Amino acid sequence: xxxxxxxxxxxxxxxxxxxxxxxxxxxxxxxxxxxxxxxxxxxxxxxxxxxxxxxxxxxxxxxxxxxxxxxxxxxxxxxxxxxxxxxxxxxxxxxxxxxxxxxxxxxxxxxxxxxxxxxxxxxxxxxxxxxxxxxxxxxxxxxxxxxxxxxxxxxxxxxxxxxxxxxxxxxxxxxxxxxxxxxxxxxxxxxxxxxx
Amino acid sequence: xxxxxxxxxxxxxxxxxxxxxxxxxxxxxxxxxxxxxxxxxxxxxxxxxxxxxxxxxxxxxxxxxxxxxxxxxxxxxxxxxxxxxxxxxxxxxxxxxxxxxxxxxxxxxxxxxxxxxxxxxxxxxxxxxxxxxxxxxxxxxxxxxxxxxxxxxxxxxxxxxxxxxxxxxxxxxxxxxxxxxxxxxxxxxxxxxxxx
DNA sequence: CGCAGATTTGTTAGTAACTATCAGCATGGT
DNA sequence: ACCATGCTGATAGTTACTAACAAATCTGCG
Numbered sequence: 001x002x003x004x005x006x007x008x009x010x011x012x013x014x015x016x017x018x019x020x021x022x023x024x025x026x027x028x029x030x031x032x033x034x035x036x037x038x039x040x041x042x043x044x045x046x047x048x049x050x051x052x053x054x055x056x057x058x059x060x061x062x063x064x065x066x067x068x069x070x071x072x073x074x075x076x077x078x079x080x081x082x083x084x085x086x087x088x089x090x091x092x093x094x095x096x097x098x099x100x101x102x103x104x105x106x107x108x109x110x111x112x113x114x115x116x117x118x119x120x121x122x123x124x125x126x127x128x129x130x131x132x133x134x135x136x137x138x139x140x141x142x143x144x145x146x147x148x149x150x151x152x153x154x155x156x157x158x159x160x161x162x163x164x165x166x167x168x169x170x171x172x173x174x175x176x177x178x179x180x181x182x183x184x185x186x187x188x189x190x191x192x193x194x195x196x
Numbered sequence: 197x198x199x200x201x202x203x204x205x206x207x208x209x210x211x212x213x214x215x216x217x218x219x220x221x222x223x224x225x226x227x228x229x230x231x232x233x234x235x236x237x238x239x240x241x242x243x244x245x246x247x248x249x250x251x252x253x254x255x256x257x258x259x260x261x262x263x264x265x266x267x268x269x270x271x272x273x274x275x276x277x278x279x280x281x282x283x284x285x286x287x288x289x290x291x292x293x294x295x296x297x298x299x300x301x302x303x304x305x306x307x308x309x310x311x312x313x314x315x316x317x318x319x320x321x322x323x324x325x326x327x328x329x330x331x332x333x334x335x336x337x338x339x340x341x342x343x344x345x346x347x348x349x350x351x352x353x354x355x356x357x358x359x360x361x362x363x364x365x366x367x368x369x370x371x372x373x374x375x376x377x378x379x380x381x382x383x384x385x386x387x388x389x390x391x392x
Numbered sequence: 393c394g395c396a397g398a399t400t401t402g403t404t405a406g407t408a409a410c411t412a413t414c415a416g417c418a419t420g421g422t
Numbered sequence: 423a424c425c426a427t428g429c430t431g432a433t434a435g436t437t438a439c440t441a442a443c444a445a446a447t448c449t450g451c452g
């Protein structure tokens with residue numbers, strides 16, 4: 001008996017999702033994003049176009065989907081509360097990135113390369129980063145009603161995430177040869193003049 | 197120097213462009229972005245859809261187009277070179293925003309409100325901010341070949357722009373009642389712990 | 393096991409953003 | 423006046439995405 005709480009339905013759903021993303025990234029890399037249609041991806045994954053849309057709302061989501069937000073929020077909660085805000089946010093992001101590189105390096109690199117070279121994906125990548133910003137701010141603002149404090153938290157979070165983005169892009173442009181966490185810490189340090 | 201010898205063609209082109217944007221923003225605010233078609237906008241402006249596409253590559257550009265990048269680059273060049281990088285970038289952005297508010301307040305507010313309430317526009321807004329980042333980095337990196345220095349400049353620029361974005365959104369959410377330059381300086385100060 | 397209810401999937405038909413192409417027209421320098 | 427150049431419009435696509443319905447599949451319960 002399988003002890004996983006995931007029902008057969010849930011497991012198959014997750015499976016289909018991963019299959020779709022894998023085939024999509026492979027095809028996009030091989031033929032180009034624009035030259036590959038939703039039908040191509042659906043066919044390669046062995047499902048109908050309609051089913052694909054039930055798993056990914058847009059073509060872009062095929063490349064953009066990941067679990068970054070949730071993991072960052074968790075890493076954030078694990079930070080020492082005495083540290084300054086900037087450090088907590090920055091370190092949580094660096095840790096999440098380190099984990100991601102260790103588990104999914106090749107897929108992550110492929111996805112980032114697609115995001116860099118495809119204008120439509122570049123725009124949506126920034127948008128997904130904004131979603132991360134919201135997740136971080138929500139975590140940090142739990143129980144806060146002071147709009148002024150929330151404003152300061154949001155400003156700091158946005159700055160950290162933007163810096164992290166620069167490091168991510170640089171990492172992908174160098175095809176992952178440099179160490180991502182190190183790059184991120186360097187970027188944070190030069191933006192804030194503080195150690196991370 | 198760009199000669200002010202705007203030919204009749206150029207003037208009419210700019211005129212058509214402005215007319216299209218004005219009608220577009222008006223219709224989007226009245227009926228909603230998604231519920232308004234390109235044809236609606238073209239018809240309201242008295243041109244064909246094909247002509248509209250020759251002025252704006254995408255529906256989103258109808259809302260997003262402005263001259264922010266160029267003005268920011270100019271303001272940046274006018275900063276005192278002795279100041280730290282962060283201050284130069286931050287102040288250039290604040291100055292540009294101040295000018296924009298003085299000349300085009302209502303249109304700017306309407307455009308921002310649309311960007312906030314329309315997911316597709318929100319994503320592209322972040323992307324257009326990224327274009328500003330590139331413009332700023334290009335200005336600051338003129339003559340630089342050191343990739344490390346460029347990396348630091350990019351990190352700092354990204355951080356400043358992200359913070360400015362937070363202030364911009366906050367300003368629009370408050371319907372422009374607060375002073376935008378002040379909001380921006382507050383956001384910069386709380387993110388960097390430095391005066392701007 | 394078998395049945396009822398919920399979830400997932402496929403099919404079809406449609407909307408609207410965007411592109412390519414070609415032909416007609418205004419414009420600006422000679 | 424005249425020709426090259428660029429602006430405009432009509433037409434006919436392609437493709438991402440949605441709505442609606444019908445068929446297949448899973449889950450939980452008796």
